[in-house]
Amino acid sequence: MSEWVRLCGRQDLPAEAEAKEFSVQGHTLCVATLKGTPLALDNVCPHRGGPLAEGTIEHGKIVCPWHQWEFDLATGHASHSPAAKATAYPLRLQGDDVLVEI
Ligand code: FES
Structure with missing residues (x-):
């Protein structure tokens, strides 16, 4: 069962087109800001476990x-294969807080 929990404050979000790692309830997330919108994927790459938040953002990915x-930061789908996918987590802004559905 999923629930919405506080991820961070709005001021803690990464700058535009940058990614940052956050930990919440035993999950490590890669959070990025794209066109002003915060997006979150599981930080563990589904290929061999690389740290996605240490990657770069190119062409919105x-x-x-x-x-x-x-x-893709919104869906988690890999560009090269529909079978490869990072888990995407919905985010929501509430006041000064950023919430994530875990
Ligand atoms: S660990 Fe290989 S592409 Fe991410």
């Missing part, structure tokens, strides 16, 4: 620093 797989 996060690029894993280990073997350069690219993931």
